[in-house]
Amino acid sequence: MRIAVASGKGGTGKTTVAVSLFHFLEIFQDKKVQLVDCDVEEPNDALFLTPLQVLDKEEVCQFIPGIDLSTCTFCKKCVEWCEFNAITVVASRKFAEVDSNLCHSCGACSEACPTHSIVEEPGVLGTITHYKTENGSAFTQGLLEVGSAMQTMLVKKLKSRVRQNSEITIFDSPPGTSCSVVETVSDTDYVILVSEPTPFGLHDLKITVELLQELEKPFGVVVNKANLGFRDIYSYLDEKKIELLGEIPFSREFARVYSSGELLKNIPEEFEQIYQGIIEKVLAHETVN
Amino acid sequence: MKVAITSVGNSLKSKLDLRFGRSVWLCIYDTETKQAEFRQNENKDANGGAGTKTAEKVAELGAEQVVSGDFGPKAKALLEKLKIQMVIFDEPNQTVGGIIEKMGSTKKQQTT
Numbered sequence: 001m002r003i004a005v006a007s008g009k010g011g012t013g014k015t016t017v018a019v020s021l022f023h024f025l026e027i028f029q030d031k032k033v034q035l036v037d038c039d040v041e042e043p044n045d046a047l048f049l050t051p052l053q054v055l056d057k058e059e060v061c062q063f064i065p066g067i068d069l070s071t072c073t074f075c076k077k078c079v080e081w082c083e084f085n086a087i088t089v090v091a092s093r094k095f096a097e098v099d100s101n102l103c104h105s106c107g108a109c110s111e112a113c114p115t116h117s118i119v120e121e122p123g124v125l126g127t128i129t130h131y132k133t134e135n136g137s138a139f140t141q142g143l144l145e146v147g148s149a150m151q152t153m154l155v156k157k158l159k160s161r162v163r164q165n166s167e168i169t170i171f172d173s174p175p176g177t178s179c180s181v182v183e184t185v186s187d188t189d190y191v192i193l194v195s196e197p198t199p200f201g202l203h204d205l206k207i208t209v210e211l212l213q214e215l216e217k218p219f220g221v222v223v224n225k226a227n228l229g230f231r232d233i234y235s236y237l238d239e240k241k242i243e244l245l246g247e248i249p250f251s252r253e254f255a256r257v258y259s260s261g262e263l264l265k266n267i268p269e270e271f272e273q274i275y276q277g278i279i280e281k282v283l284a285h286e287t288v289n
Numbered sequence: 290m291k292v293a294i295t296s297v298g299n300s301l302k303s304k305l306d307l308r309f310g311r312s313v314w315l316c317i318y319d320t321e322t323k324q325a326e327f328r329q330n331e332n333k334d335a336n337g338g339a340g341t342k343t344a345e346k347v348a349e350l351g352a353e354q355v356v357s358g359d360f361g362p363k364a365k366a367l368l369e370k371l372k373i374q375m376v377i378f379d380e381p382n383q384t385v386g387g388i389i390e391k392m393g394s395t396k397k398q399q400t401t
Contacts, residue, residue, distance in 0.1 A: 085338025088367060090348040095371060099363060102338045 008204030010175035013224035301386030307358025310340030340364030
């Protein structure tokens with residue numbers, strides 16, 4: 001079963017839920033489980049999984065097109081084909097250039113060019129690291145190169161390198177509802193949405209729910225920092241008939257423990273039961289599919 | 290020399306458009322013939338790359354100088370490569386005609 005943990009709003013507790021879920025699945029379930037941190041702009045699951053053993057680290061590249069001016073006829077075919085406005089050609093100045101910050105490496109310009117003047121050069125996209133946790137489970141993380149805007153491409157490559165040897169794979173999604181999130185949840189069987197009972201939390205939850213409904217993904221909601229804020233989120237879940245997977249109460253002490261990186265080392269007893277409940281509800285969807 | 294001025298409308302009474310890539314119109318003013326013509330900027334609603342596309346357009350229209358409120362980093366880098374001089378005019382209420390007049394007066398000052 002492939003499970004994504006997503007949120008919409010940042011800071012609702014995606015990492016907390018993804019890492020805790022991974023931890024409790026490791027402990028309680030007689031199933032092989034692995035975690036993939038797809039929040040490639042700032043992956044931080046690793047902070048809570050120490051000690052980790054690095055198995056291998058791979059630098060991944062994207063192809064950045066360049067234009068060979070000795071053969072380019074400045075016909076602008078590549079410019080017409082480029083969906084991302086990444087190519088500038090000014091025939092009168094004999095100028096032709098690709099802006100690597102705008103390029104999505106789709107390869108359309110190579111196809112379009114009648115004189116084969118597009119040369120492709122590798123550009124670093126980021127790194128993918130495979131780890132082994134203390135309990136022997138696999139953990140994989142993608143880290144985007146600083147300055148790159150190709151999150152989605154890295155998530156795609158990261159997912160293609162996940163070793164298919166576990167029964168449950170958890171994907172910690174980036175926040176928001178953009179392409180990188182779509183890529184993360186696209187081939188999963190179930191999505192856990194982590195929200196918080198605040199106006200912002202509800203606002204972004206609604207957007208994420210719309211996205212998942214469009215993608216026809218089954219999902220349920222975990223309300224984190226419960227008993228803070230307002231109750232509107234519950235009436236929304238009722239109204240939309242969305243399954244409430246569990247509520248994690250707000251705890252100042254837990255926040256303190258989290259910020260010192262000891263999330264898994266000091267778990268309050270009541271949390272254990274809450275995650276057990278979440279796991280049961282989520283795994284029940286496995287047979288449904 | 291041709292100068293491109295970003296404009297919110299298509300007359301000399303129109304105000305300067307403070308945005309470069311998403312400027313609605315481009316006024317191309319020829320300092321020799323004193324003629325001004327207005328071109329619509331079809332890149333104004335681009336999802337991305339509006340700045341670089343507009344820089345390309347300015348170059349294709351033959352301008353050697355461009356006046357706008359500001360230039361984004363990608364447009365700036367490209368305009369530099371294309372050797373098109375950027376002039377930042379940070380007065381939102383200035384009209385295109387007013388800017389042309391000012392250019393004339395600086396020229397006079399420079400020659401006298």
